[in-house]
Amino acid sequence: MSPILEAHEVEFSYTATTPVIRGVSLQVERRKLSALVGANGCGKSTLIRLFAGLLDPVRGAILFEHARLRSFARRDLAKRIAYVPQATPLAFPFTVLEVVLTGRSPYTPRFRFEDARDRERAMEALATVDAAHLAARRVTELSGGERQMVAVARALAQEPQCLLLDEPSAALDLKHRAALIRTLTRLRDAQGLTALVVTHDLHLIDPPFDHVFALRQGRLLAEGRPEEVLTDAVLGEVYEDPHVRTRRVDGRTLIWSN
């Protein structure tokens, strides 16, 4: 199966002296759920921003469908790749529906408003994350977890081929974390969605993720099926913690640190 997103020898740094991403090459397979894991500050969020086209690599190339990301007009790219940042601080009390409708902006001509079809798409996206009941609420009144679900709905309203999520479960409770993962699995199976998810919730990866990339200090340390990467040896090296332990129980990989 061909990759949808590729990084070729990508290097990136915010300052001239400290490289954050160092020669990373990887391929994100289409119609797969892939997880990107690593210790704090290892470059996960930077790498996902590079894939979203929000940053440009200093060296190397990011490809989408075998074409350089920069060869796409930004609005065309937004129809193909959706990105959900770690946090979406909202200063103004927009309604949830208004926020989700912004996901339709790549499809809306400059001097037109979203139409009834866009509204339907937005409501469908809210229903997909089980948040349709929030449509009329102000986002400033929502909990962090609810806001995160709204951000995911906004990304789904873009009808992307590829969804990039930066720690989407950080503000979610146990029930909503599981629901989000179920939603991603359903979208992969039913609609062929590709998702790359930055996560610290290692116990949510196996199952249902198909692939795991492990970063360490800006380099790709390991990749493979979850059971190949989520091992004592690999995770010990990724987190520089010799006390990390993993065990497979009933088809799941449990992970903890002693």
Add this chain to the structure above:
Amino acid sequence: MQKRGQGEATTTRLWRALALLTALLVLLALLALWAGGRPLNFAELRSDPMARTLFFRLLLPRVAMAALIGSSLAVAGAALQALFRNPLAEPATLGVSGGGAVGASVAIALGWGTRFSGVPVVFIAGFCGAMVAVGVVHRIARSGSLLLPGALLLAGVVVNLIASAAVLAIQYVTDSARALEILRWIIGSLEVIGFDTIWRMLLFLVPGWIALLALSRELHLLAMGEETAGALGVHVERCEKAIHLICSLLVGVTVAVGGAIGFVGLIVPHAVRLLFGEDLRIVLPGSLLMGAAFLIAADLVAHIALDPIELPVGAVTALIGGPVFLWLLHRRQRYSAL
């Protein structure tokens, strides 16, 4: 029957906002023309040359000047709030007006009243000062990809303090006639004779308004967050630069003509939001119309409140805007630490 969608609702809301605010603007303009001077008497205007001169050379230009300055400050305030994702941002609180004031003071002190290619140098100087201020404030408030709201406002306060000190220093070192000119200008006034200045302002302001309205979709997305806007196809850096430039132009030119009139850019966008919702594609054109109506009303109050004494219009806007700012600050602290 086809179901009415959000788009139709938003379009309806836009047209309703434009219709209501245009009616309000016309009503207040007529009221200002009637109550701001002698009562309007069309027969007298036709027959009495003195009444005609007073009306067309003083009264009508003053109302037009209030409308231009109010529109520009309000639409710039709405744009800056969205750009900085801060409901407390506006030209005065961000130091943009202060920067413009320094630029204009330098021009006045150096006697650069003359025109460059037909454009008063004081406009250009005000624009440059405003550009520097908005650039400094933005640079200080930015931490990586984040804009720190507290740092933004503090930087604005400090830029304003520096600007006030600089204007005072300029007054101190310049000769007394020019110092007096600066002082009269700082107090701010909408007094104008004839339409010459107004035509020249329009040369700058109309392109600025059009450019900001054309960017209303980008501003609507930027208000959702910089990364979100970028992921939705907005050229964030390019837009930021364009909005800096346009707001500096609008504020610089209005400050150069009318002095520093604060809080119009704070009060008006919030009033439009309360009435017509948060969508920037409605808030921007709405602010343009309501800003004009608001400053016409404020000037009318300044004119008649303590008749025959005339208050500076900036004092009226500050007396209304200050409490509104404090109320917004109090409300904001409920859900977001500064």
